[in-house]
Amino acid sequence: QVQLQESGPGLVKPSETLSLTCAVSGYSISNGYSWAWVRQPPGKGLDWIGNIHHSGGGYYNPSLKSRVTISVDTSTNQFSLKLTSATAADTAIYYCATQFCGSSSCYLDFWGQGTLVTVSS
Amino acid sequence: QSALTQPPSVSGSPGHSVTISCTGTSSDVGRYNRVSWYQQPPGTAPKLLIYEVSNRPSGVPDRFSGSKSGSTASLTISGLQAEDEADYYCSSYTNSNTLVFGGGTKLTVL
Numbered sequence: 001q002v003q004l005q006e007s008g009p010g011l012v013k014p015s016e017t018l019s020l021t022c023a024v025s026g027y028s029i030s031n032g033y034s035w036a037w038v039r040q041p042p043g044k045g046l047d048w049i050g051n052i053h054h055s056g057g058g059y060y061n062p063s064l065k066s067r068v069t070i071s072v073d074t075s076t077n078q079f080s081l082k083l084t085s086a087t088a089a090d091t092a093i094y095y096c097a098t099q100f101c102g103s104s105s106c107y108l109d110f111w112g113q114g115t116l117v118t119v120s121s
Numbered sequence: 122q123s124a125l126t127q128p129p130s131v132s133g134s135p136g137h138s139v140t141i142s143c144t145g146t147s148s149d150v151g152r153y154n155r156v157s158w159y160q161q162p163p164g165t166a167p168k169l170l171i172y173e174v175s176n177r178p179s180g181v182p183d184r185f186s187g188s189k190s191g192s193t194a195s196l197t198i199s200g201l202q203a204e205d206e207a208d209y210y211c212s213s214y215t216n217s218n219t220l221v222f223g224g225g226t227k228l229t230v231l
Contacts, residue, residue: 036220038167045124045225046159046167046210059218062122095166099220105173106214107157111166 002027004096004112012090012119018083022096022112023076029054030074036099036108037070037081039092047092051099052079086119093117125150125211125223132229138199141226143211144192149221151192155214158187158196161225162207170209171196198228206230 008020022035029035036051052058052070060068069082083090093116097108126144133139143150143158150156158171169178171187174194184200194213198205211223 046212046222048212048220048222050219061219062217101155101214104154105157105176106153106155106220107169107172107212108159108167108220109169109172109178111168114166 002033002098002110004098004110006094006096006112006115008115008117010116010118012086012117013121014087014119016086018081018086018090018117018119020081020094020096020115020117021078022080023078025077027098028074029072029077029079034058034099034101035070035072035079036097038095038097038108038111039090040095040114041089041092049081049083049094088119091117091119122149122215122217122219122221125213125221127209127211127223127226129224130227130229132231133198133201134231135201135203137201138197139201139228141196141198141209141211141228143194143196143213143223145194145213145221146192148217149192149213149215150189150194152216153214154189156187156189156194157212158185158194159210159212160207161210167210201230203230 037049050060093114098110159167175187
């Protein structure tokens with residue numbers, strides 16, 4: 001069973017970079033899968049941020065693409081999210097998840113518990 | 122990419138059935154069977170409920186079923202139970218190799 005745990009600062013100042021890490025246990029990142037980030041503003045719906053394949057390639061939500069970088073560190077079995085030029089609109093619970101995409105399916109099957117990041121001075 | 126369209130809320134009595142719709146476009150739901158559904162009880166992380174339109178992961182009761190017609194997918198919950206009260210989200214793969222979610226539907230069990 002894959003387990004995921006997000007970590008990072010709970011408070012980020014406006015215009016600074018929001019950085020989060022997801023520690024993966026129960027599975028080796030280098031074995032496959034795709035690794036994703038999803039966020040949820042307080043009281044609102046889910047928003048897919050992007051994903052990265054174990055080999056390094058991936059895709060981003062077009063609305064965030066200019067500010068987002070997702071990377072993988074196979075040596076520590078972790079993957080990370082960086083979101084530059086943060087604003088109050090980026091305040092949300094951030095989830096990391098496994099993303100499986102096959103020939104006829106694409107879904108997020110394992111999720112972290114989520115971490116709240118507030119952007120405020 | 123635009124969010125998929127779901128009704129904000131639905132309700133039903135215990136033992137009855139409810140259906141939640143999820144409308145997309147020819148670039149996502151209408152193009153692929155890569156539609157999934159997630160259940161999110163209050164204060165918890167989302168949980169995969171349905172994948173590939175109608176498949177249930179191990180452990181999900183068969184009271185939950187999915188279907189699709191054209192650009193609209195649907196989640197039906199039969200034999201409603203109090204524990205089914207949660208927010209439900211649909212998601213689809215898109216022709217830009219991204220995922221898009223619906224706005225979410227709050228299910229109230231009366």
